[in-house]
Amino acid sequence: GENVEQHPSTLSVQEGDSAVIKCTYSDSASNYFPWYKQELGKRPQLIIDIRSNVGEKKDQRIAVTLNKTAKHFSLHITETQPEDSAVYFCAAILRGADGLTFGKGTHLIIQP
Amino acid sequence: GAVVSQHPSWVICKSGTSVKIECRSLDFQATTMFWYRQFPKQSLMLMATSNEGSKATYEQGVEKDKFLINHASLTLSTLTVTSAHPEDSSFYICSARGGSSPLHFGNGTRLTVT
Numbered sequence: 493g494e495n496v497e498q499h500p501s502t503l504s505v506q507e508g509d510s511a512v513i514k515c516t517y518s519d520s521a522s523n524y525f526p527w528y529k530q531e532l533g534k535r536p537q538l539i540i541d542i543r544s545n546v547g548e549k550k551d552q553r554i555a556v557t558l559n560k561t562a563k564h565f566s567l568h569i570t571e572t573q574p575e576d577s578a579v580y581f582c583a584a585i586l587r588g589a590d591g592l593t594f595g596k597g598t599h600l601i602i603q604p
Numbered sequence: 605g606a607v608v609s610q611h612p613s614w615v616i617c618k619s620g621t622s623v624k625i626e627c628r629s630l631d632f633q634a635t636t637m638f639w640y641r642q643f644p645k646q647s648l649m650l651m652a653t654s655n656e657g658s659k660a661t662y663e664q665g666v667e668k669d670k671f672l673i674n675h676a677s678l679t680l681s682t683l684t685v686t687s688a689h690p691e692d693s694s695f696y697i698c699s700a701r702g703g704s705s706p707l708h709f710g711n712g713t714r715l716t717v718t
Contacts, residue, residue: 526706535697535709536648581647590661591638591650591699592707 496584498595506603511572513598515582516564522584525565526592527556530579539580540567569600577602607631608700610710617688617717624684625713627698634700637681638707639673642695654681688717 498515505511517525523544528536542549542556542565549556553572558565569576579599583592607630617623627637636655640648652668654660654675662668672684681700685692697712 533695533714535711538706538708541706590636590653591640593650594647596647 496582496586496593496595498582498598500598501596502599502601504601504603505572507572507574509572511567511569511576511600513567513580513582513600514564515566515584515595516562517584517586518563519584519587520560520563521587522563524585525556525558526583527554527567528581528583528594530581530597536581572602574602574604576600608634608698608708608710610698610713612713613711614714615716617715619689619717620687622684622686623688623715624682625696625698625715627681627683627700627710629679629700629702629708632700632702633678634681634702635678636701637675638699638701639671639681639683640697640699642697642712644695648697651683685715688715690717693717 496517526541527539529539530536540551540554540556542558553570555568579597581597582595586593609628611626638653639651641651642648650663651666652660652662652673654673656675656678660673670686675681693716695712695714698710699707701707
């Protein structure tokens with residue numbers, strides 16, 4: 493069936509370094525790709541999103557890139573800080589669905 | 605910014621009882637609301653989609669007679685977990701969308717069935 497694959501499941505980086513999380517999707521018709529940050533016990537917070545008519549979007553230390561041909565999109569966090577530690581989820585709207593289908597999540601750990 | 609309010613934030617109930625969770629869009633009209641369930645250390649799984657004034661659409665494997673969804677107005681959707689069992693214990697999160705705007709999530713409800 494249609495799905496969203498996310499890698500890695502856990503990512504540990506040194507404070508100040510960059511972190512990259514990648515997702516692939518199966519539905520070539522998908523056109524909206526958000527990224528959410530979820531802290532323990534809290535709701536997901538939208539941190540950045542991209543639509544299929546652009547290849548890259550940046551917001552300060554966070555950027556998202558989209559490769560529609562390869563059907564993958566990535567989250568890039570530069571100059572990581574301790575408060576970036578959380579679980580990050582990618583998502584997409586897949587064929588036949590109206591709601592978002594989420595990846596399995598990446599636990600990002602920022603080492604001091 | 606858009607605000608989605610979810611109530612209660614946590615609830616403990618006995619096995620066999622029913623629990624109602626409310627999801628309200630406070631400053632926009634939510635034409636579509638979604639209900640997700642999240643088990644510990646897992647991702648969010650879409651349970652159902654509800655459109656105001658019509659029946660909810662349930663995802664495969666979600667029992668519509670057990671998880672009753674009502675979307676009676678453009679600002680309120682409710683999820684009722686009927687005859688709750690311990691395996692229903694989870695984090696339930698609603699989200700709402702008005703038109704083509706991004707999805708906004710409620711704060712979630714931690715349900716514990718004893």
